Amino acid sequence: MPNEHSMRRVTAIRNGTVVDHIPSGQxxxxxxxxxxxxxxSVPVSLVMNVPxxxxxxxxxxxxxxxxxxxxxxxxxxxxxxxxxxxxxxxYSVAEKLTINLGTEVxxxxxxxxxxxxxxxxxxxxxxxxxxIGRDPLHIRCHYCGRPQDLDELIKNVL
Amino acid sequence: xxGLITMDDLTNEQIIKILDDATRLLxxxxxxxxxxxxxxxxxxxLFFEPSTRTRxxxxxxxxxxxxxxxxxxDIKNSSVVKGETLFDTIQMVDGYTDxxxxxxxxxxxxxxxxxxxxxxxMNGGDGxxxxxxxxxxxxxxxxxxxxTLEGLKVVLAGDLRYxxxxxxxxxxxxxxxxxxxFASPKLLKMPTExxxxxxESGANVxxxxxxxxxxxxxxxxxxxxxxxxxxxxxxxxxxCAGGYKLHADNLAxxxxxxxxMHPLPRVDEIHASVDSTRHACYFNQAFNGVxxxxxxxxxxxGVTVPVDVESEGGAL
Ligand SMILES: [Zn+2]
Numbered sequence: 383m384p385n386e387h388s389m390r391r392v393t394a395i396r397n398g399t400v401v402d403h404i405p406s407g408q409x410x411x412x413x414x415x416x417x418x419x420x421x422x423s424v425p426v427s428l429v430m431n432v433p434x435x436x437x438x439x440x441x442x443x444x445x446x447x448x449x450x451x452x453x454x455x456x457x458x459x460x461x462x463x464x465x466x467x468x469x470x471x472x473y474s475v476a477e478k479l480t481i482n483l484g485t486e487v488x489x490x491x492x493x494x495x496x497x498x499x500x501x502x503x504x505x506x507x508x509x510x511x512x513x514i515g516r517d518p519l520h521i522r523c524h525y526c527g528r529p530q531d532l533d534e535l536i537k538n539v540l
Numbered sequence: 541x542x543g544l545i546t547m548d549d550l551t552n553e554q555i556i557k558i559l560d561d562a563t564r565l566l567x568x569x570x571x572x573x574x575x576x577x578x579x580x581x582x583x584x585x586l587f588f589e590p591s592t593r594t595r596x597x598x599x600x601x602x603x604x605x606x607x608x609x610x611x612x613x614d615i616k617n618s619s620v621v622k623g624e625t626l627f628d629t630i631q632m633v634d635g636y637t638d639x640x641x642x643x644x645x646x647x648x649x650x651x652x653x654x655x656x657x658x659x660x661x662m663n664g665g666d667g668x669x670x671x672x673x674x675x676x677x678x679x680x681x682x683x684x685x686x687x688t689l690e691g692l693k694v695v696l697a698g699d700l701r702y703x704x705x706x707x708x709x710x711x712x713x714x715x716x717x718x719x720x721x722f723a724s725p726k727l728l729k730m731p732t733e734x735x736x737x738x739x740e741s742g743a744n745v746x747x748x749x750x751x752x753x754x755x756x757x758x759x760x761x762x763x764x765x766x767x768x769x770x771x772x773x774x775x776x777x778x779x780c781a782g783g784y785k786l787h788a789d790n791l792a793x794x795x796x797x798x799x800x801m802h803p804l805p806r807v808d809e810i811h812a813s814v815d816s817t818r819h820a821c822y823f824n825q826a827f828n829g830v831x832x833x834x835x836x837x838x839x840x841x842g843v844t845v846p847v848d849v850e851s852e853g854g855a856l
Contacts, residue, residue, distance in 0.1 A: 495647065495648075523648060526666075527669065
């Protein structure tokens with residue numbers, strides 16, 4: 383595997399999740415979106431700006447003793463739509479998961495516009511963002527139509 | 541059932557069909573004929589924000605076609621102030637009515653209501669968002685005057701920054717290949733993202749601060765109100781807004797069929813001397829709010845407007 387070498391920059395983990403092919407410099411954002419880091423009790427290691435044949439440079443995150451769920455992966459799709467995720471059990475890859483940034487991001491983040499109808503958190507319909515373009519990322523709120531800035535959006539993870 | 545949330549909900553062909561229906565319904569809108577196409581149907585007027593004109597216009601449209609109207613009533617006394625969600629309000633009104641007209645202070649509220657409802661929602665304004673029924677009546681007025689929407693030269697003047705009316709209208713006119721001239725003070729320019737959106741969809745857009753220099757070869761001059769509150773002080777307002785006023789004296793060299801429009805209410809951007817010129821179209825435009833909404837309600841409810849309204853309709 384071409385990324386075997388770079389994977390080894392961080393020590394192998396026994397159980398947990400490896401997120402590879404994160405766009406270079408986005409690892410901290412990924413952790414933020416997953417709500418992992420600072421206060422979490424699980425060990426996390428990350429490498430940033432590792433040379434990558436496919437991406438030029440990339441970031442990698444390893445989270446020990448925690449298997450990411452599909453909901454968490456959906457969150458990841460916003461910042462690292464092409465990331466590879468591997469669930470590790472007893473030092474080997476037990477499962478490979480794919481991230482898919484579809485045409486809609488449902489109930490992952492809420493719209494950042496202060497006058498959007500969805501700012502009333504008691505409104506029961508799902509938070510819906512439409513993916514208009516992927517590169518560069520262009521996202522709009524399904525309801526108010528406002529374009530969303532990723533830095534702002536990350537603060538609105540549900 | 542689908543409603544009208546933004547102008548993107550309608551194709552150009554659908555827009556023209558609705559405008560054609562509206563043209564045939566004119567004698568009914570004027571009260572010369574009675575044609576109860578909507579008898580037995582109920583419109584729910586849900587105005588979470590006061591707007592006498594738009595609300596009255598929906599109500600008149602429904603009643604001219606023999607339909608009934610129920611109103612949300614004064615917001616101060618309604619369940620909304622008790623903290624009811626929009627979703628819950630819509631569940632209730634949806635059960636009572638066949639179609640809903642709505643205005644709400646929050647952007648996206650109309651789409652949200654449509655996603656919560658079974659009946660069609662007509663967006664009568666959501667925050668700084670869309671106001672497509674205004675756009676429909678504006679298009680109707682322009683087409684009525686010029687016989688077409690294609691390839692006209694339209695000047696939009698005044699507050700282009702905050703006026704949602706001019707935003708929706710610019711998009712719609714672009715779809716019909718109109719040339720757009722945006723005349724406004726720097727502070728109230730059309731938002732750059734809208735201008736670039738329009739250019740991306742192929743619009744021919746000119747931005748200027750010179751209104752009077754732009755009107756002589758225009759087919760339509762669409763005026764809007766410049767609000768004092770947008771400026772830091774009275775002097776700044778007077779200095780900026782002064783150039784965005786029309787007086788009959790300014791119209792000496794305009795095209796004879798040029799029309800002046802305004803969503804109303806006006807303050808002093810159109811002098812009363814203009815009212816008696818052949819160019820004044822704003823009162824007719826306001827009246828057209830009824831007929832455009834009549835045709836729209838029929839369209840959304842799947843009610844066919846007869847080809848020969850005169851022979852189907854009865855005397856009042
Ligand atoms: Zn929104």
